[in-house]
Amino acid sequence: MHPLAPVRPRQATPERPVGVDRVLLVLKELGRHPQAVSLDELARKVGLPKSSAHRALTALRRAGFAEQDGPGRYRLGLELVRLAFEYYEHYDERTLVLPALQALVERFAETAHFARLDGGEIVYVAKVEPPKRHALMSSRIGGRNPAHCTGLGKAMLAHVLADDDAVEAFVDEHGPLVRRTRRTLATAAELAPELERIRCRCYALDDEESEEGIVCIAFPLFLASPKLPSGAISVAALAHRTPRAALEAAAGEIVSLIERHLGPVTR
Template sequence: MNSEGANANDRRDRETGTLGKLVSLLDVVALADGPMRFTDILSLSDQPRGTLHRQLSHLVEEGLLEVDRDGRYLIGLRLLTLASRSWARNEFRAIAEPHLHRLQEVTGETVHLGVLRGVEVIYLDKVEGRQSVRMYSQIGNASPAYCTGVGKAALSSLDDAELAARIAGLEFRAYTEHTLGDASALLSNISEIRARGYAFDLEEHESGICCVAAPICSDDRHMLAGVSVTGPAYRVTSQKLQAWAPLAVAAADSIMMDMRNRMGPKR
């Protein structure tokens, strides 16, 4: 390789490293429960104080982060705008959207669309029920797949080998007294989900919140997702969950059919 090519590679390596560090900082702030002070970010960063200050200043200048009146960092409007446009242009989300609204209309409860990423489910869309209930799920949030209806439904589409590989070494945190405690319990639950075609979350991730969910997958199994109907346990009885199960399955099937028609090979 000539010197010009070597210099170009070195420059790309430096730029990639810098970009990676900036993205990591965005992750730290975006995933925090609230605005973060500089010292909080410093404690989670491997950057020297001066370097970290410069990087945060660059992100603020670009509108990716903001600083509130107390000097704390939070996500900037520019990043929120980019995220909003990304969600709006997501083809899978666009395909699913009318089916989500129909499911919400017939059940009256909140409907979620989530996609599996590793051992987590990322919420792509949410249609609030007629009586909105405060819950953790928000578009863009990630939740453990093993204790959420959408996550377990998506996991059920994996073959046995891939499922075992993904949950190997997984730490099972007890979010509630109903959370599945280990891999054996999860595998048993997945077997039941495969047999009946839908999953339940019976206060496993959030106390007082229940749901029924159906799996969605592309023909090549490259994308695994799920759709759910969710509501408060005091209102959503087991009878209601059972009654909504075929509705969730029908919505998932309709989404998959539209995926084949609109995202399949073009001739």
């Protein structure tokens, strides 16, 4: 072989993970067992021989990423927890999501938002508009809108309000919910089935429910927790220029663009 010829890295396969892949498999599986897990069960879960699982645990324990909790039982180490919290303290979600927003604007030539849920409202954290194609919207960075009538808000509420009782409690606490347009869903009876539809299809739609003439599609983002969204991303448009049906038809492409920049954070 020529000394400058590229060396092909050894490829790991789902059937036979190798080297660092084994360590990462074991690390991820440990994260699913906060009360610790035995070596036998761990090896079975990740599909490795006990000897391989044990070697991976040894490497993780050296780094402080795993620790032994009684004879033959293991869990995540406090060093990993410390690193995770240190990272999260300096975590800037706005900087993280901006490349995804910019990619969406470049692709669709419409406005992209990132917002967080705060009680009964959303707070806009980031907004990117297409050059020379602005649309007059009420959204502004740091501004707020009611969660129940925005795509961003409904995308998050669908996972925060898990059942009809939770929706009723939300409406009781934050109601009476304002009807921004004739299409706004402002009662628990209207909102609950809409949130169920969002959970089923994995995205929310705003069909001129917040502002006349403005439609959007929004996706919850699970950046920090696998259960509760950290925020949501949307593509918002003038209805006469990009109809709601066109946004909905592009749902799969939008998810692909988001996850190309952020990883598997949608659901």
